[in-house]
Amino acid sequence: MKIIIAGCGKIGGSVLASLAQEGHDLTAIDNKSEVITELTNVYDVMGVCGNAADCDTLIEAGAADCGLFVAMTESDELNMLSCFLAKKMGAQNTIARIRNPEYNDSSLSFLRQHLELSMAINPELRAAQELYNILKFPSALKIETFSRRNLEMIEFQLSEESDLSGMNLLEIRKKYDANFLITCVQRGEEVFIPNGLFRLEVGDKIGLAASQPEMEKLLKMLNSLKSQAKNILILGGSKTAYYLAKMFESSGSAKIIEQDEQRCLELASVLPSATIIHGNGAEQELLMEEGLATCDAFVALTGIDEENILLGIFAEQQKVPKTVVKVNRDELASLASKIGLGSIVSPKVITSNILVQYARALENSSGAVVETLYKIFDGKAEALEFKVTAESKLTGVPLKDVRLKPNILIGGIMRGRKTIIPSGSDAIIPGDRVVVISAGNRINNLGDILA
Amino acid sequence: MNRKMVFYTCGQMLLLEAVLLLLPVATALIYRESCVLSLLWAMAAALLAGFLIMLVSKPKDTVIYSKEGFVITALTWVMFSAIGALPFVISGEIPSYIDAFFETVSGFTTTGASILTDIESMSKGLLMWRSFTHWVGGMGILVMVMAVAPMTTDRSIHIMRAEMPGPVVGKLVPRARQTAKILYVIYFILTVLEIILLLCGGMNLFEAMIYTFGTAGTGGFGCYGDSMAGFTPYLQWVVTAFMFIFGINFNLYYLALIKRFKAVFSSEELWTYTGIVLISATAIALNVRSMYPTLGEAVRHSAFQVMSIVSTSGFATTDFNLWPDFSRIIIVILMVIGACAGSTAGGLKVSRVIMLFKSVKRELKRMLHPRSVQTVRFEGKPLEDKTISGVCIYFAIYMAIVFTLLLLISWEPFDFETKFTTVLTCFNNVGPGLGAVGPSGNFAGYSDITKLILSVAMLLGRLEIYPMIFALSPSVWTKKS
Numbered sequence: 001m002k003i004i005i006a007g008c009g010k011i012g013g014s015v016l017a018s019l020a021q022e023g024h025d026l027t028a029i030d031n032k033s034e035v036i037t038e039l040t041n042v043y044d045v046m047g048v049c050g051n052a053a054d055c056d057t058l059i060e061a062g063a064a065d066c067g068l069f070v071a072m073t074e075s076d077e078l079n080m081l082s083c084f085l086a087k088k089m090g091a092q093n094t095i096a097r098i099r100n101p102e103y104n105d106s107s108l109s110f111l112r113q114h115l116e117l118s119m120a121i122n123p124e125l126r127a128a129q130e131l132y133n134i135l136k137f138p139s140a141l142k143i144e145t146f147s148r149r150n151l152e153m154i155e156f157q158l159s160e161e162s163d164l165s166g167m168n169l170l171e172i173r174k175k176y177d178a179n180f181l182i183t184c185v186q187r188g189e190e191v192f193i194p195n196g197l198f199r200l201e202v203g204d205k206i207g208l209a210a211s212q213p214e215m216e217k218l219l220k221m222l223n224s225l226k227s228q229a230k231n232i233l234i235l236g237g238s239k240t241a242y243y244l245a246k247m248f249e250s251s252g253s254a255k256i257i258e259q260d261e262q263r264c265l266e267l268a269s270v271l272p273s274a275t276i277i278h279g280n281g282a283e284q285e286l287l288m289e290e291g292l293a294t295c296d297a298f299v300a301l302t303g304i305d306e307e308n309i310l311l312g313i314f315a316e317q318q319k320v321p322k323t324v325v326k327v328n329r330d331e332l333a334s335l336a337s338k339i340g341l342g343s344i345v346s347p348k349v350i351t352s353n354i355l356v357q358y359a360r361a362l363e364n365s366s367g368a369v370v371e372t373l374y375k376i377f378d379g380k381a382e383a384l385e386f387k388v389t390a391e392s393k394l395t396g397v398p399l400k401d402v403r404l405k406p407n408i409l410i411g412g413i414m415r416g417r418k419t420i421i422p423s424g425s426d427a428i429i430p431g432d433r434v435v436v437i438s439a440g441n442r443i444n445n446l447g448d449i450l451a
Numbered sequence: 452m453n454r455k456m457v458f459y460t461c462g463q464m465l466l467l468e469a470v471l472l473l474l475p476v477a478t479a480l481i482y483r484e485s486c487v488l489s490l491l492w493a494m495a496a497a498l499l500a501g502f503l504i505m506l507v508s509k510p511k512d513t514v515i516y517s518k519e520g521f522v523i524t525a526l527t528w529v530m531f532s533a534i535g536a537l538p539f540v541i542s543g544e545i546p547s548y549i550d551a552f553f554e555t556v557s558g559f560t561t562t563g564a565s566i567l568t569d570i571e572s573m574s575k576g577l578l579m580w581r582s583f584t585h586w587v588g589g590m591g592i593l594v595m596v597m598a599v600a601p602m603t604t605d606r607s608i609h610i611m612r613a614e615m616p617g618p619v620v621g622k623l624v625p626r627a628r629q630t631a632k633i634l635y636v637i638y639f640i641l642t643v644l645e646i647i648l649l650l651c652g653g654m655n656l657f658e659a660m661i662y663t664f665g666t667a668g669t670g671g672f673g674c675y676g677d678s679m680a681g682f683t684p685y686l687q688w689v690v691t692a693f694m695f696i697f698g699i700n701f702n703l704y705y706l707a708l709i710k711r712f713k714a715v716f717s718s719e720e721l722w723t724y725t726g727i728v729l730i731s732a733t734a735i736a737l738n739v740r741s742m743y744p745t746l747g748e749a750v751r752h753s754a755f756q757v758m759s760i761v762s763t764s765g766f767a768t769t770d771f772n773l774w775p776d777f778s779r780i781i782i783v784i785l786m787v788i789g790a791c792a793g794s795t796a797g798g799l800k801v802s803r804v805i806m807l808f809k810s811v812k813r814e815l816k817r818m819l820h821p822r823s824v825q826t827v828r829f830e831g832k833p834l835e836d837k838t839i840s841g842v843c844i845y846f847a848i849y850m851a852i853v854f855t856l857l858l859l860i861s862w863e864p865f866d867f868e869t870k871f872t873t874v875l876t877c878f879n880n881v882g883p884g885l886g887a888v889g890p891s892g893n894f895a896g897y898s899d900i901t902k903l904i905l906s907v908a909m910l911l912g913r914l915e916i917y918p919m920i921f922a923l924s925p926s927v928w929t930k931k932s
Contacts, residue, residue, distance in 0.1 A: 041606070
C-alpha cells in the first residue's frame with residue numbers, strides 16, 4: 001500500500017521504520033533535509049523535503065493516490081491541516097497525531113468527523129493507558145489486553161524463587177488448577193513458542209494468557225500477586241504524566257515532580273487533586289523527601305531516557321514495589337531490561353504498533369481482519385486478535401486437527417463474553433475472536449496461520 | 452567494509468552479463484557466423500566467474516552503506532568490461548586483449564571511441580554486442596539488475612546513487628526497484644520507437660538496432676566506417692531528434708507520464724539544454740554555411756553534430772575536423788557540458804553547469820556586498836550549500852583529472868590538439884575528438900598503456916569519478932573501515 005508519513009521525528013521515524021519492515025511503499029515528508037537524507041539512506045523510501053501542509057509538497061509526495069496518510073509532526077494543528085488537505089486531494093485514509101489535551105476532550109470527535117480523519121492518535125495518552133494497566137496489575141512487566149479486557153496476556157520474568165523455574169509446561173499444567181496458557185518464552189535474545197516438553201529456566205521471560213479473574217487466581221497460586229498501586233510518584237510533568245495522573249484521580253493519588261515552575265502551575269490548575277512538586281527530580285534527596293521509599297509505584301517520565309533509567313535503578317534499590325520507566329530509544333530499552341528494569345514504556349513503540357495494525361487491516365479489507373496487534377518481547381513476536389468470519393477455513397475443526405505453521409499458537413478464543421483458553425478439543429466457530437501468537441511470521445489475516 | 456556483500460553483488464551482476472550475451476548470440480546464429488562460439492565462451496566465463504564469486508562470498512550481513520555502493524558499482528563495471536572483451540579476442544577479430552578491453556569499456560561507458568580501422572569487416576554478431584553494450588551501459592548495469600531481480604539488500608539506493616549520473620539522485624516512486632523499473636520501461640519504449648522510425652526510413656533491422664543502441668545509450672558505435680554519413684537526411688534527422696530525446700532527464704518523462712506537464716515545462720535544465728543546442732547549432736550552421744551546397748544541408752550537419760556532441764553520442768555525418776576553428780571550439784565546449792543529469796549522456800551535465808554559474812554569480816555579488824545573504828535557486832527551489840559545494844568540488848576534481856590524464860598521455864607522438872581532445876572525449880564519454888582522433892580517425896595509433904589509461908578515463912567519466920576513486924583507494928578496503 002502507498003503510505004505517506006509527514007513529520008519524521010522520533011515518533012514519525014519509528015512509525016516509518018516499522019511500516020518499512022511491513023513492506024509498504026513509503027514516502028516521507030519532513031521540513032529538515034538532513035532527516036530526509038538520513039531516512040532515504042537507511043530505508044527504501046522516497047523523501048520529500050517541505051512543509052507538510054503545503055499543497056505542492058503534498059502533490060509531489062503523491063497524496064492524491066495514497067492509501068494512508070499519516071501526519072506525525074510536532075504540531076497538532078499542522079497535522080490536522082495536512083491530513084485535511086491530503087484527504088481533499090484524494091488520500092483514502094488519514095491519521096493525525098493530536099496530543100494537546102485541549103483537543104483530546106469532547107472536541108475530538110467533532111474534529112475527527114469534520115476533518116474526515118480515519119483516526120486521531122495520541123501517543124502520550126496511549127502511553128498513559130499502558131502505564132495505568134501496568135500499575136493496576138503490578139505483577140506483570142507488561143500487560144496486553146484483548147477484546148475489551150476479556151483476555152489478558154502478561155509478560156513476566158522468572159526469578160530465582162519462582163516455582164515455575166525448572167518445570168516443563170506439562171508439569172505446570174498438572175500442578176496448577178487454572179485455565180491459562182504459556183504462549184511464548186524469551187530466553188536471551190531468542191523467542192520460542194513452547195511445546196509441552198519445554199522446560200522453563202530462571203531468567204526466562206514468559207507470556208501468560210488467561211482471562212482476568214483466572215489470571216489473579218493463578219498469580220496468587222504462584223505467590224507473585226502484587227497489590228494494585230494506589231499511591232504513585234511520577235517524575236517529569238510531561239503530557240503522559242498529566243494523563244496518568246488524571247486516570248489516578250478517582251482511584252488513588254498521584255504526585256508529580258517537575259522542574260519547570262510554569263509547567264507546575266499549569267499542572268496544578270488542571271489536576272486539582274494531584275500533588276505537584278516543583279523541584280529537580282534527579283536529586284535523590286528530593287525523591288526521598290517526597291516519599292520514594294513509601295510509595296506503591298515510581299514512574300519516570302522525563303524527556304531524557306538515561307535519566308529515567310538511572311532513577312529507575314535507584315528506585316529499585318529503595319525497594320519501591322513497582323518501577324516503570326519511559327524509554328524511547330530502542331537500544332537503551334534493551335539495555336535497561338538487561339540491567340533489571342523490566343517495565344518499560346515507549347510511546348514510540350506503542351504508536352508504531354497501532355499504525356502497523358491499522359495498515360494491515362487496511363490491506364485486506366475482506367475476511368478476518370487484524371483487530372488488535374501487539375508487538376511483544378521487544379518486537380520479536382506478535383500477538384494479534386482476529387474476528388472469525390463464516391468463510392474461514394479454521395471453523396468447525398477441533399484445534400488438534402488444524403495444522404498451523406511452525407512458531408504459531410492460538411492463545412485464546414473469546415466467544416461472546418466467555419473466554420476460552422484453547423485445548424486440542426476446542427473448535428473455532430464463526431463470530432469468535434481469536435488471539436494468535438506468532439514468532440517470526442507476518443500474519444495479515446487469519447488464513448495466514450495455516451500451514 | 453562489507454566485502455562479502457560487495458563481491459556477492461558483483462557475482463550476481465556477472466550472471467546478468469551472461470544473459471545479455473544472448474542477443475549477440477542470436478544475431479550470430481541468424482547470420483550463421485562463426486563468432487557465435489567466442490560469444491558462448493564469454494557467456495560460460497561470465498557464468499562460471501559469477502557463480503564462483505557468489506559461492507565464495509555468501510554474505511551473512513546484507514547491510515551496505517554508501518562506500519559499498521561506490522565499490523560495487525566500480526567493480527561491476529570493470530568486471531563487465533573485462534569479460535565483455537573476451538568475444539573480440541577469442542574470435543580473433545580484435546587480436547589484442549588491451550584493444551578489445553578499450554573497445555568494450557568504450558561500449559559500456561557509452562563513449563564510442565574505437566580502435567577499429569575497418570568496421571565493415573567485423574562479424575555482425577560482434578558488432579551487435581559492441582553496440583548492445585551502449586544500450587546496457589547507458590541506463591546503467593546495476594540499475595538494470597535492480598529492475599529485473601530483487602536485490603539482497605534494501606539499501607540499494609546507495610548503488611543507484613553511485614551509478615546514476617547527476618548531482619542529486621532522487622527516486623521517482625518510493626521503492627528503488629520500482630524506480631529502476633520505470634526508468635527502464637521508458638528507456639525501452641523510446642528505444643523501440645526509434646527502431647521503428649529508422650526501419651521506416653529504409654534501414655534494415657540490424658542497422659536500425661545498431662544505430663538505435665548507439666543513440667539510446669548516447670554511445671556512438673555504428674556499423675560503417677563513415678558513421679552516419681552514408682544515410683539519408685531523414686534517417687539523420689531521426690537520429691538527431693532521438694539524441695536530443697535521450698539527453699533529457701528521464702524523470703521528466705515520468706512526470707509527463709503521470710500528467711504533471713507543468714513540472715516538465717518549468718524545468719530549468721530542460722530549457723537551458725534546449726537553448727544551448729539551438730544557439731550552438733545556429734552559430735555553427737552560419738559558420739559552416741559556405742562549406743555546403745545548400746543552407747538546409749549546413750543546418751542538418753550542424754544540428755546533427757551539435758546533438759551528437761552535446762548528448763555525448765559521437766556519431767558523425769560529416770568530418771567536423773575540417774570545420775573552421777570557431778565551430779570546432781564550440782564542439783569542444785559542448786563536449787565538456789554534456790546533456791541533462793539523469794539522462795544517458797555524459798559530460799559535466801547541464802544542471803551542474805547551471806549551478807556552477809549561479810554560485811559564481813553569487814560569490815561575485817558577495818564580493819560587492821559582503822554582508823548580502825542570498826540563496827541559489829535551481830528548478831524553483833533553493834539549493835543547499837552542501838549541494839553547491841558538492842558541485843564545485845566535483846568541478847575541481849574534474850579539472851584535476853583532465854590535466855592529470857593529459858600529462859599521462861603527453862608522451863604520445865600526436866599534436867596537442869589530438870591529445871587534448873582525446874582526454875576530453877574519453878573522459879566525457881563522447882567518442883570522436885579532433886585531429887587524429889576526429890570523426891574520420893580512430894584511437895588505434897595510441898600505445899597499449901595509453902589505451903588502458905583512457906579506459907580508466909572513460910570509466911571515471913561514466914561513473915562520475917567517485918566510485919572509481921574509492922575503489923582504488925586502499926583505505927576503503929580495510930576490514931575495519
